[in-house]
Amino acid sequence: MSDTAIAPDAAGAAKASPLVVRFAGDSGDGIQLAGYEFAKSTADAKSDFMTFPDFPAEIRAPVGTLFGVSAFQIQFGADEVLTPGDRADVLVAFNPAALVTNLQNLKSGGVLIVDESSFDARGLKKAKLETNPLEDGTLEGYQVITVDVVKRTLEALDHLGLGRKPATRAKNLWVLGLVYWMFGRPLDTTLDWLTSKFKQSPEVAEANITALKAGHAYGETLEISAFPNLSTPRVAKHRKGKSRIISGAQAMALGLAAVAALGKRDIVYCSYPITPASTLLHALARFDGGVRTFQAEDEIAAISAALGASFAGSLGVTASSGPGLSLKTEAMGLGIAVELPLLVIDVQRGGPSTGMPTKPEQSDLTMAIHGRHGEAPLPVLAPATPDDCFWIIIEAARIAIETMSPVIILTDAYLANAASDWELPDVDSVPDIDWPAVTSNGEDFQPFTRDPDTLARPWVAPGTPQHAHRIGGIEKAQGSGHISYDPANHQEMTSLRAEKVSKVADRLPPIELEDGPEDGDILVIGWGSTHGSIAQAAKELNAEEKRVAHVHLRHLWPLPRGLDELIKRFPKVVTAELNTGQLCSILRSEYLAPVTCISQVSGQPFHVSDLKAEITKRLEATVT
Amino acid sequence: MNEMPVKDVTALTANDFGSDQEVRWCPGCGDYAILKAMKTVLADIGRSPDDIVFVAGIGCAARFPYYLSTYGFHTIHGRAAAVATGVKLANPELDVWVVGGDGDFMSIGGNHTLHALRRNVDINLLLFNNAIYGLTKGQYSPTSPVGTRSPSTPGGSVEAPVNAVRFALGAGARFVARAADTLQTHLPGVLKRAHANKGASFVEILQNCLVYNDGAFGAINDRSQSHEATVRLEHGQPMVFGKEEDKGLVFNNETGAFEVVTLADLKSEDTIAIHDETNFVRAQALAELEQPGFPVPLGVIYAEAATEFVEARGFSGTKSKWGREELKSLI
């Protein structure tokens, strides 16, 4: 945790453009650790930032292979940083495979630090290289620093007598030391962390500390004149209060803990492991209160148990990714029919089937909104940023309880793993979550009478005296809840369930543009994790006087009030989605509006530059 | 909350546990008999209907919760055990019963039955086994014997059926019992034992489907012949059966199986086996006894005390020990 009170604006700091640093290496090289420490040091430097890890899907891929490469990217700057950046200013490659797979992520002219220790015949072969890129001209146009990091690390640790293998393990810290030097960063935070982390094994702490310092010292020997102004402080003025680095998954876990705290009732979280949703289960399982976790035997059991928990008066929560959401749909139908609150979190990934399990995609939107048997509407929400994952959970819980309905929250592999600096919320200012009080005295209790405003039915859990009643999936008579096959009743109940969900939109704040002129030439509509890329693209285009408006939907169903009118005000309307146009089709069918789509399904977040190019193209086209 | 008059639960009768709903099973269905026994048992147990939950899947059997005055949840096909697990996680203080048919528990929901049993969740699972899919109009089920003719198997089924007791023992159940719908002097005792067990209690209730599978259990649930076709297990008692109690079971240590003897012909070196419900090996041997040739064991086949799941997870009550202060320190 760091205290990022406003710091004096160093001369030139505001003008310094944001920088992108990318670490890439074997999954065993400690890439994520080095990246995370760099992010912490960035927070200490009071820059705004966003990070993104790019993991391989394989657990222990053979060392040095192309598919075993793990990467970590961070963008930081003095202005608000909305994405981890398109391409890197500085790339660190720990082996040939990392170089080959990541060179495309380095800006031309960028700084490349390469550990040459494994650029031997064996290393090149594993990376499927015929010639050595360090020698064959591949790296022309980059500022290359080649260092035999392994050798340097071993030299530095020689006096400790550790043996080759354990000593080599410290090479990520050696490189981190060098990178710290390049950016003029102090070593304190990482030194402190190493000391406390390896309290039990001081020799490991010493090895890592020595390596970090050695890498830092090595920087002094470098010829640096050609480098850009990496070490200019990039102090973000908008940073206030206490902050911490948080990923979307962590924010979501804290959001669930918050629901328990604000509602004074444990929530029941039931899930079956699946990438990239499992991180949430792991985070929750470590809490020692608030959330009762249950690893079920399958996805269906997970949602069924969650619904059982909601029936029993707790808020049931289940999470999965696309394949799991498919399995949960029947139980969601039951939740809608019996009108119980429930949170269903879908951390979307590339599909169909196993698809690209560690890569983001937004391709479950249609399934979330429409993918159930029967007429079964429910609210669908999507957080826009890692820290929004915290707030959206609290909001979704309120909606679920207020509406007595299952609610789907769509996040994705990008949001779950992307991290940024999070200004800690003022917990005391967040209102309680009120579990509805039982208002009847039990005489002739009717479980399907409705609140006139929300149309929600009362939530009366087993254990409540004098209220024993039965609910089920068979159509119920409005009011009494008794089994009913009456045609008019089914018609009425179907409408009531839809209206109840539709009314959620009445209680939402009115839709507002995020950026751009009200009478702009094009409206770009985004939802979910693409927020950062679209917002940055719109900001840059508007700075170029392009008249681009951006609206970002956090509520996908019901659609926000006023969206229809907003869309119809613009001559051109385009959605930007990591799917083949799912929101676009929904908007077209809901509003009969000629919306088009900027679509991408590469398993990667949008690059700001690509978005800018696409939006510009649409702006220039005579017909969209 | 308004003042709620609290009833004296000890004064509740079997009738007080019936709901106002019209029972919609076919006249003569075995489910009526089970419902009747259940109401008596609930009255005897003496807990308020407000603290009892019946969870069911889908099927004729699964309509059960509608006909009781307790809390009830008629869910989806096969998933009742999972729903019930969630109920217990949220509120461990409730008495939770799960009712389902052989399709519900052994087919579409087989996976959940398995896991509820091995986890030892404190729920009572009542399998109404009629060896047929009743609600969907009579297709063969996973418990139907080979050769069952049904709309989907006009030439007779070819699949080996699942033996529910063997399944439950294999799944690691710590309480396994069997009863039959019509045996009203026997069934309530088994249900009470199931309730008394802390953990997952599995009870197979052989149930006659008058419409699609009448007489599937032959003499077992025919009250006049049942004593010849079944052996009533009592812990610590010899396994004798027959109207005249003239037959018994001997355990052959060599084959690891039971054999039927007539008491009059009992050899001097043989002794009638004494039922030990804590003996897992014997329980497995009992699971193998089927008609014809053997009396079908009824009663508690296996019972072993073990820690219950929700308690083992460390969850209790419904409120959260968690508040804003805990949240602040977490953040």
Ligand SMILES: Cc1ncc(C[n+]2csc(CCOP(=O)(O)OP(=O)(O)O)c2C)c(N)n1
């Ligand atoms: C997902 C799903 N698949 C199929 C069905 C149709 N279905 C309803 S009950 C049932 C089988 C009923 O048999 P059993 O569980 O033995 O109960 P019984 O009616 O015999 O008491 C089936 C296949 C359903 N309701 N839901």
Ligand code: SF4
């Ligand atoms: S079909 Fe069979 S099981 Fe279903 S109610 Fe009728 S008799 Fe009972």
Ligand SMILES: [Mg+2]
């Ligand atoms: Mg059946």
